[in-house]
Amino acid sequence: MQTLTYRVLAILGAGDADGTELLQRLRELDADAEPSLPTLYRTLRDGIDRGWVEIAEVEDPAGRGRPPRRYRLTAEGVAAVRAEAERLRELAELAPGDDLPAHAGGGG
């Protein structure tokens, strides 16, 4: 799973969000990797195509026109993001600890 996809799914895992909120949360996570709008919407479209994301129905009792479209994580999406998190955790456990040889430490 690509980093941006994982981040979007993780954000939606915390609750429904519209495009502006997603952009805002992604910016907070990593300001240097803020995606362009087409990239963000490609990711959302890909998530919808895979069944991970769905468009939430939003009531508009005030009748002030259509409110911003909100996106929601599906059960498949929850499973996918959990699986990816597990995979990343396993990868992280493979990382060398204090016994790392001096020449591989990146000068740290």
Add this chain to the structure above:
Amino acid sequence: MIGARLLRLSRRIYPRRLRDALHDDMVEVFVRERRRLRERRGWWAAVLFSARTTLSVLVDAARARLTGVSSSKPGRPPGGLGHDLGHAWTGLRSGPGYVATVVITLALGIGVAAAMFSVVDHVLLEPLPHPAPERIVRVWRTLPQFDWMRSPVSAPNLEDWREQASSFELLAGYSGARRGTYLGDEFPTRIAAGHVAGPLWSILGARTLVGRLPDVGEVDAAAPLAVVAERFWRERLGGDTGVLGSLLEVEGVRPRIVGVLPDEVGMLPRGVDYWMPAAATPSSEERGANFLQAVARLRPGVEAAAAQAEMEGIVGSLAERYPDTSAGSGVWIEPHRDFLVRDIRTLLTMFGGCAALTLIVVCASLTGLTLTRVYSRGRELAVRAALGATTGRIARQLLIESALLGLAGGALGAGIAHGLLRAFLAYGPEGLPRRAEIAVDPGILLYTAVAAIVAGLLIGLMPARRAAHVARRGGLSGGQTGAIEGIAPRGYRALRTLAAGQVALSTVLLVGAALLGNSFLRLAAVDPGFDARGRLTAHVALPESRYGDPESAGIFFEELLERTAALPGVIATGATWALPFRPTYGSGVYEVDGQPVPEGTELLIGLVPVRGDYFRAMGIPILEGRAFGAADGAGSAPVAIVNQTMASRHWPEGGAVGSGFRRGEQEVRIVGVVPDVKRESLAADSLAEAYLPHVQAGWASELYVVIHAEGEPGRLVTPLREALRGMDPELPATSIAPMEELVGRTLTEPRFRMVLVGGFALFAALLSLLGVYGVIRLVVASRTPEIGLRMALGADRAGTAARVVVSGLRLGLLGVGIGVPVAWAVAGTADSLVFEISPTDPATFVAVAIALVAVVGLASWLPALRASRIDPVIALRG
């Protein structure tokens, strides 16, 4: 707004299956995000965000089209782009000639389009720089009997309108320039005063640079309060804030300076040096002194039609109450924007249209050029495909190449746009409204950037699609023969369509240029009715404080003419109040005994007081009768010399001399007839006119002196100034200009119009010729083996060349066949821009069509020559 509009439009570029609700949602998020950036980080951040998003959407849409997917995989880091950029750079370096051609051509196209769009945008589209601009209207006094729709109003009538009308939130008036002598410089000069009545500054939303604006009705018993124009303040008062509170050194009423008005305040006439209350003028209390232009802001919710109906009632009741001064007057409410652009809309629309057509021709031409290059790079593309590059990847690389070229062309184009805009403002239409607002601003730079990117992608889109095909077919150039393989019929069709389209658009532009050129030549050949050669003119205005009565003014001018007549080389001198191509002009009502006019109409005649040997000084021949003489004095019977229009209107069989007409109670006898003299422009028809002896006219304390002398008239400037200074050291001579220059100025705008459209047309025509040449050359190169075979089988060289030329002529005929009807339809709307020629003049259309087809034939000749020289042996071996 442009970014959101473009993004919405980009929906059509995406493949159909991607044009869904998500795209709409993205646009809405874009709008919200841009608003947030503008509010928090300023407009520049919003502009950058707009440009970045627009670019990425366009690239994404183009990529989705080419590869069939919306992009590379989601979330993929942008490392691939750098790789493609490197490839694109290498690709471009291999063709420096191609790169230079594309960048320069694109820069010219984009520069011209951006400059013209900037003018059109600022003058026709941008909201006016005033509060509630859509509610600002002009309120004109009309005189239907003379067909005058835009007349000024007197201060008392304006005051009555303001008291009685409920449609207006604010109503004010202003007058144009009234000149007075300024004594603040080393030598006395003339400066212009404007007058304000009512809350004009509130309607305009004006703010001062320094100081303040006088309140409505604010009166200073010692001196009227004035605001000076920024230009005058900087140039004549040294930009000194210390002048606030001081008196302006003008002759007569000296106003007190309270503020400085910025030059960029809209609506106000150009050339006014300072503004003071209309109440300070002697004529402000006269109901018959109509000198104020009325402007108003409608109340919210009130339509112009409702205001019109209310004002008609008010004007009608005033006409009943003051029949001497207001009878026969009407009223017309005109939206201010319509008034501003009334004369310029067609011209600017034409310029904008020409620039857009030129940019389209540029894109079509460069698309053809890029397509040709794709075919000539067949070997390279095939090698890349063989090494594993996907067709999508190859297409993407070519798109990046053209986008880079587009950006380079755009950057250069922005500089060209800036230069062109400066030239346009310097030499363009004199009456261009909102001139101060026109500039290359961030909005226009954004348009330029978007135009550059779109143009770059347009240029690359079709070639990129074909590149995939070429790479698959493995089209390789044919060794020493120069033959090119791998061009499918669709490729030919695309190239031919592009070339024919360019010829069609060039036809439209060339027809326009030919019509304007023809008009200009006809205009330049118009006889103005006088001889401008060797004539110097200068304006002399006598201040009322010292030359208040006609007698003293007459004595002064008589002596001035005597002194100038005595200057070496002078042949004749004269003076007039209404010099051709100068703004002063007067008219009056007249009747001819025995020739009644229909009820409700009146006859109008232009009145031209003259003095001295005016007709000889101007080179106006006396056709019948005599010139004025010493016998036509103040106490003698009133006489006049009329122009041919007047003479033929009332005495078509002759006999004007000795006849007469009546002006009020005065019987005027005609003693001579002169030709019609052009006044406003060379194109306008002359009114009926009567020249009157200045001494009998009894008015006009300011005259234009005309000196006819041997040799260069400019040499008389200093002697004239000295003669004037010898008579009155405080009196300046202004508006000094040779008569030839005044005539020449009237041709400036038509000449500029002709040169600009001609430039568009020649540029487009050159590009389309290169396009045709490129297509025919490619055809010859790709069919070299076939041509070689035909020649081996006995085809002669002349026949081979002729077949190639005929294929070029077919393209030309197709383009002209499409272009002529389009030009016909477009030209029909441009009647106001041509002179003495029909905009659908058949001869012009035929001449342009023949010339264009002939030149297209010539452009095909070079490839034809090459085809005829093909060696069958080498061609077949290659």
